[in-house]
Amino acid sequence: MPDTTLVLALEGDVRLDQFSEAVNHFHKLLLQLTQEVAADTKIEWDLEDLQYGSAIMAVAGRADTEEPVLRVVSAFEDVGQSLQQHEPIPFSRHVAREAELLTKLIGGDIKAVRLGTARKEAIIYGVFDVKKISTTKPMVSFGSVKGRVQSISNRGKLRFTLYDAVFDKPVSCYVKEDHQDILTDIWDKVVFVSGRVTRQPDSGQPVSVREITSIDFVPIIEPGGYRKARGILAGSGEPEPAEVSIRRLRDAEN
């Protein structure tokens, strides 16, 4: 089944009134897009997920046939990419207006608006900031993210949210069907998720992992287990100072 999930995320510290306004524009944006690319179809958008940290909302489209929903998903991706690249939005002024109103929330505690689907991610730092044009593209590379799994969804397509270990921010992880079995075991566990990691270009914080190649459990070490390593490398006599050993290694490799 194709994934029809659309994600709206407000990166930063978000107040309820701001979130409410964002949801309002997001909803109107979907209605306008539906009218333009799938006017003959009644599409219901079901709320799939709500996450704290950065405010994240996911909805999934539902209609008698999938094709019109996918047209809206694709149009939503185009809107996101246009906003991110500061290019004209290839739809009517009604769509453009709602999209731009969404980005007007940026500023103060809201650092960015993120529009995502299962395939693509757009991170928008402000429509009119010309200086950001060359740097707004998210960084995508193969890698892994460590964090705790806090929510799992199998509606439409498999997806879970991971709270990364360093920043404690939600990371949307899109799972292929061949990893379905592991999903039931990972809830509330700390795992490494490997795949194509999308990061915010300014902070480097991970926001999503797609094309997941593996999900590995992080071994659980009892708190205080670190003490077992005290003096583990000490031999007889006074050791060479640590900074001398490490410096020799670093200097040798340059």
Added chain:
Amino acid sequence: MPKISYVYCDANVFLAYFNAETGRVTILDQLFEEVQKDNQRKIVTSVVSITEVSHVAEERNRNRLDKKVYDALESFWGDTSLIEFVDFNELIARQARDLIRQAISLKYALRTNDAIHLTSAKYVGVSECFTYDQKLNKFSSIIGCDIREPYVSSPKLPLVFPDDPQK
């Protein structure tokens, strides 16, 4: 949820602890103890530290790192009540490159792994960066945090461990 405050440690800090270096290990005992008991404070380091320490350990043991040592190091690196890691990602790679370029323009020598550590500290936004390598102190203003030897605000008398080789 309160935000966690991170303190960065260079690889040589961990090596000093694994070596139980006289005069340093007691401070590290207390520092680690304090951090581990504080839910809002953690130590952070680059994943590169794991490899650097392992390299020195293997060199010292003539490439025969026994399982006991390996397991003890894993217990350390895996103790998330104490430590978290910064991975080496594209942003850090680019910023480390820029830091090296900046250092050259200031006529400073900065090695690749030094740059990765300093950039990783900046990436997390740490309050302090601990290292025993005084060559790195001059990068404080560039990184935007104090770079200094590990310390504790109220040092205690040395802890006594049964197997302490320094007794």
